[in-house]
Amino acid sequence: MKQFWITFFGSIVGVIVGSVLTVILGIFLIGGLIGMAVEGARTETALPQTAMVLELDLRNGRLDSPSRSPFGFAEPLSVVDVVRTLEQAESDTRVAGIFIRANEFGMSPGVAEELRGAIAEFRNAGKFVVTHAQGFEGTSVTGYFAVSGSDEIWLQDTASFTPAGLASEVMFLGGLFERFGAVPQFEQFHEFKNAANTYTQSGFTEAHREATLSYMGSIYDTAVARIASDRDVSEDALRGIFEDAPHTAEEAQTFGLIDRLGHVIEAREATLARAGGQGSFINIERYAEQAAPAWNNGPIIALIEGQGAIVTGDAPVGAFGGEEQIGGDFMSENILAAADDPSVRAIVIRVDSPGGSAIASDQVWHAVNRAREAGKPVIVSMASMAASGGYYLAAPADYVLAHETTLTGSIGVLGGKIVLDGTFDRVGLNAETVSVGGEYATAFSASEEWSESQRAAYRSQMADIYDDFTQRVADGRDLPLERVLEIARGRVWTGAQALDLGLVDEIGGLRDAVDAARQFAGIDPDQAIRLRRFPTQQTPLEAFQQMFGVSADTAQTAARLNALMELPEVRAALEARAAADQPGIQMRSNASLPN
The missing domain is CATH 3.90.226.10 (2-enoyl-CoA Hydratase; Chain A, domain 1)
Known part of the structure; x- marks a missing residue:
């Protein structure tokens, strides 16, 4: 009888909690739809017919391609779509130029290079590019690399210019596993396939260090060469500037890496003046939504x-x-x-x-x-x-x-596995494996070594x-x-x-x-x-309908998952688990993009 009442009241509590979570999810969805409707209403206003200046904010990260998530509407325009939008704007006589908010701390070198190329094509089409930075505060050269080809680069006069090179930090867990009795067992082909080193080593192997320094040096050489060309300075002089970082805003202007000093409002005013004084700023996301290219019947x-x-x-x-x-x-x-x-x-x-x-x-x-x-x-x-x-x-x-x-x-x-039998022993947990068939049936057991x-x-x-x-x-x-x-x-x-x-x-x-x-x-x-x-x-x-359907049970589960996944300890654990316990043999690189 006692168990019956526990089950009975537990069911009631579960229904109440589930209902509350459903309501919360419903409020979230309604709020999102209202936000989308408001945004849609805002963007329904026709674009100006003359002297538009597009605005591109690079201070936050962007996906390379649009997200497939139903919540992807909150993401900024993807790198691919930024490139395509700027290409379309090149032939749009209403667009005079673009105003960019520079990334202050660095970005993926590949993203920086793709954006730099898009900016160069935009300028070649006769449009101007003005960039403002509230400091190049990070030590990475990539934030500056992305915008070095601008017509004008502004820097807030109280900020610093600190690009110095590139750095990459790799965390090795080999010593941690050893301390807690875990045994990582991995096989790799061959010595440069260093993704497993994160788990098996406590530091760089000679091959791992050699390859990492090689590709980082190549990226740095590319950035230096392209920036030097953009800013009309010698590569040797530019290397000297970077290697002697940090610098004041005034010093960066003296070096020719910054054109004007001032706050963002001053840069915006100067940009509008450059557009003839009668222009208006248009967010690039809004432009991408409304300035659809003319239909054609081409291939x-x-x-x-x-x-x-x-x-x-x-x-x-x-x-x-x-x-x-x-x-x-x-x-x-x-x-x-x-x-x-x-x-x-x-x-x-x-x-x-x-x-x-x-x-x-x-x-x-x-x-x-x-x-x-x-x-x-x-x-x-x-x-x-x-x-x-x-x-x-x-x-x-x-x-x-x-x-x-x-x-x-x-x-x-x-590929491989991490054997946790020793770790279990330290906390009094015992996991035993039983199997039938061949010896290989236990090959992926986490409780016994190969x-x-x-x-x-x-x-x-x-x-x-x-x-x-x-x-x-x-x-x-x-x-x-x-x-x-x-x-x-x-x-x-x-x-x-x-x-x-x-x-x-x-x-x-x-x-x-x-x-x-x-x-x-x-x-x-x-x-x-x-x-x-x-x-x-x-x-x-x-996308939302495809993911969730119309089931209330699914909505309840989604709400619970959403709350659970936001916990930092859960996110960290899932990332580690996903990396260390991928099923099957992997073709994966853990080469970190330097920053």
Whole structure:
């Protein structure tokens, strides 16, 4: 009877709590819809017909491609869409220029390089670019690198100019695991495939340090060369300025790296004066929504985007704090859909990924090959990173472009587990494994270490995948296998280095990739084209309906998950778990983008 009443009242409490959570979620959704409606009402006002100055705020991070999350409407315009919007504005006679709020602390080198290229094209079209920074306070050169080609760079006179170079911090957990009795067991092909080092080592190995310093040095050299060209200073002088940081705003102006000193309001006033005094500022997000390009019946080039770790399946839509992912099913199905569409002349695949599942990477690789067999040229545009599995799926493409600062390569595989039996012992927890069948049935048990035969079998499995990976690169890039084996071994390269090695075909961004697709498809350079996303981008409401349906139970669960996922300890634990316990053999790079 006692248990009955406990169950009875527990059920009542559960219903009440669930109802409250449902109401809270409903309020959240209604508030979001109201906010969207207000924003929509605001943007319904027609754009001015003359002297618009676009506003672009780089102080917050941006995804490379639009989020698939139903909550993605809150995200700033993606890097891809910023590039496309600026390209459209180049021919818009109403747009006089752009006013940029600079990033103060640094960003991904690949993002900085893509934006710098878009700014250069915008200026070449006869539009002006004015940038204001409330300080370049971080030590990274990338925030300045993104805007160094502006017509005018303003700096608040009380701020500092501190770009000094690039830095990357790697956390090694080997000593921590040892202290708590955990045993990381990993196999990797080969010495430069250092993602496992985070768990097995307490510091840099010689190979890990060599590769990291090499790609960081390459990125730094690129940034110095491009900034020096933009600001008309010698590379040696610029290196000296960076290496002698920090500097005052006045010193930065003396060096020629800053044009004018003043507050943002003064920069805005000067920008409007430059537009003729009668202009108005228009947020780039608003412009992108309302200034849709004129329809044309030109040939179609498909744009398929993937960002984040590569996983099997569709990859759930990023929400509740989750990261964007590339689902093997989702991406390969869209590539095949574009290949089967008779109106599509070529396919551009945009990749921003450190890699992931070997199986899912191979699935996308196969789809790329099927598209080519169907007669559709496939062009890959690498963003900040297209490493390991991200490079695997790019290898068979007709043409591959990367930024000079893109991190790519990492041709190798790794996998393993962390044995926690010793850790359990220290807290009085006992986990025992029972099994039937062969010895390999317990290979992935977290409570017992590999036997010699299990390790050998696992390593043999990885060796087969490594052989497939390197052969696919050799075939796709038309390189001798012996050469691929020399430059593989899991090593990360920058796009500049990869070009010299034959791993990519050209240094360039998204617009260059579209131009390449046009050429491969035999489309006249002056003919208008249509760049069509596969799949078509969903509205927030469509994405929400796809994620949640209309079930009240699902809404209750979503509310609980949302609250749970916001806890910092839960987020940290999930990230560590996801990294250390990925099922299957991985084609993943943990090369950190320097900052």
